[in-house]
Amino acid sequence: MGVLSVLDFFYEISGLHLNSSKCEIFSVGCSPRSVDLFQLISGFKKGCLPVRYLGIPLVTRKLTEKDCVVLIEKIKQRLHHWSARNLSYAVRLELIRSVLFSVSNYWCIQLILPHYILAKVDQLCSKFFWKGDDKPTKGARVSWDFICFSKAEGGLGLKNTKIWNKACSIDLIRKILAGHGLLWVAWLKTYVFKDQDFWNFIAGSNVSWSINRLLKLRLTDLSIFSSSSSLGLRDIWDAIRIKREKVSWHNLIWFPMHIPKFSLIAWMSLLNILPTRDRLLKIGISTDGTCVNCRDEQESRNHIFCQCTLAVRLWSSVLSLNGMKNASSIWEEMVNRASSTWKGKSLLTTILKLSWTTYIYTLWEERNQRIFKDRHRSTNELLNVIIEAVRIQLKGKNINRADRINSNLCNAWDIT
Numbered sequence: 001m002g003v004l005s006v007l008d009f010f011y012e013i014s015g016l017h018l019n020s021s022k023c024e025i026f027s028v029g030c031s032p033r034s035v036d037l038f039q040l041i042s043g044f045k046k047g048c049l050p051v052r053y054l055g056i057p058l059v060t061r062k063l064t065e066k067d068c069v070v071l072i073e074k075i076k077q078r079l080h081h082w083s084a085r086n087l088s089y090a091v092r093l094e095l096i097r098s099v100l101f102s103v104s105n106y107w108c109i110q111l112i113l114p115h116y117i118l119a120k121v122d123q124l125c126s127k128f129f130w131k132g133d134d135k136p137t138k139g140a141r142v143s144w145d146f147i148c149f150s151k152a153e154g155g156l157g158l159k160n161t162k163i164w165n166k167a168c169s170i171d172l173i174r175k176i177l178a179g180h181g182l183l184w185v186a187w188l189k190t191y192v193f194k195d196q197d198f199w200n201f202i203a204g205s206n207v208s209w210s211i212n213r214l215l216k217l218r219l220t221d222l223s224i225f226s227s228s229s230s231l232g233l234r235d236i237w238d239a240i241r242i243k244r245e246k247v248s249w250h251n252l253i254w255f256p257m258h259i260p261k262f263s264l265i266a267w268m269s270l271l272n273i274l275p276t277r278d279r280l281l282k283i284g285i286s287t288d289g290t291c292v293n294c295r296d297e298q299e300s301r302n303h304i305f306c307q308c309t310l311a312v313r314l315w316s317s318v319l320s321l322n323g324m325k326n327a328s329s330i331w332e333e334m335v336n337r338a339s340s341t342w343k344g345k346s347l348l349t350t351i352l353k354l355s356w357t358t359y360i361y362t363l364w365e366e367r368n369q370r371i372f373k374d375r376h377r378s379t380n381e382l383l384n385v386i387i388e389a390v391r392i393q394l395k396g397k398n399i400n401r402a403d404r405i406n407s408n409l410c411n412a413w414d415i416t
């Protein structure tokens with residue numbers, strides 16, 4: 001009964017009344033009878049360890065797989081819920097972005113997660129991206145690490161959770177070093193490091209797993225700890241993430257007016273990971289390598305987008321709307337020419353990029369419809385699909401029509 005009056009006293013001085021439906025009791029050294037009695041009087045539930053705060057286990061030891069079951073199950077549930085729908089790659093990518101965002105913002109900021117849990121999260125996301133569910137991603141077309149490269153580097157700019165978790169730990173160390181006003185930082189200083197300096201602190205055997213993980217980070221590049229204090233988490237992450245050289249073509253597909261669904265298929269074609277029939281033939285999935293858009297030659301990336309009669313006719317028609325001629329006969333030439341000449345923010349550049357990504361998507365869609373649905377569209381119908389997509393995307397946009405080139409383009413593409 002003594003404990004209950006303490007709680008009443010706490011209420012009197014703080015005004016905080018404990019909500020019995022949200023409170024749990026954890027007992028040590030009490031007889032089961034007294035615990036039952038206390039439970040009866042207080043209305044609290046019996047809790048089991050570890051204590052969780054908003055779903056997150058409060059422990060300083062290494063989190064076990066069991067501790068993280070909630071996290072993994074939550075992600076699985078969400079992905080499973082989405083897998084029932086037939087979603088485009090672009091939608092899947094955005095959903096993954098939101099999953100990873102919540103993991104990195106909710107779990108990583110508060111905890112140091114073991115690597116195998118982070119790997120599990122990545123694996124679930126990767127399966128969902130390529131397959132739309134959690135079936136194995138046999139033959140995943142590019143690695144998850146590659147997808148986590150920035151868009152300028154050829155990836156899709158997803159956050160690598162492992163690196164993000166490390167960035168969060170470095171941020172925490174910076175807070176400790178700066179004597180940040182967090183209660184936890186004050187606790188660490190008083191009870192763990194005591195009078196010792198963080199850099200020279202020698203951990204005893206009683207130091208927890210998470211503190212040890214923090215101490216290991218002392219080996220990281222020191223400049224990140226000493227650089228300006230205004231460095232945000234994102235800057236830290238960017239400073240420690242693995243980078244690769246920029247690709248020349250990223251501006252062709254990622255530009256302010258891009259249509260994600262189309263840009264993503266163009267991205268796959270640029271990396272040559274679309275399952276074209278020449279590739280399927282090579283790995284023995286298909287026995288027929290003929291292009292269904294012309295029924296003439298073997299389907300490859302170069303053929304389907306550059307040399308196929310349907311492609312040549314379609315792309316020439318698109319360019320002629322801009323008063324231009326089709327000059328590229330092979331894929332590499334087409335991409336190099338576009339990367340080096342479609343520059344700046346002019347209306348012409350935007351239309352070229354929009355129509356090119358739509359062209360790639362539309363040809364690929366046509367190929368799939370012919371194979372899987374036995375549905376055929378004519379060159380003119382495909383051209384109209386491209387015109388319509390560009391027209392809708394640019395409709396009502398602020399365009400300087402006093403410029404003659406712009407006004408001609410608006411007429412040709414029927415932009416209002």
Ligand SMILES: [Zn+2]
Pocket residue numbers: 291292293294295296297303304307308309310
């Ligand atoms: Zn063809």
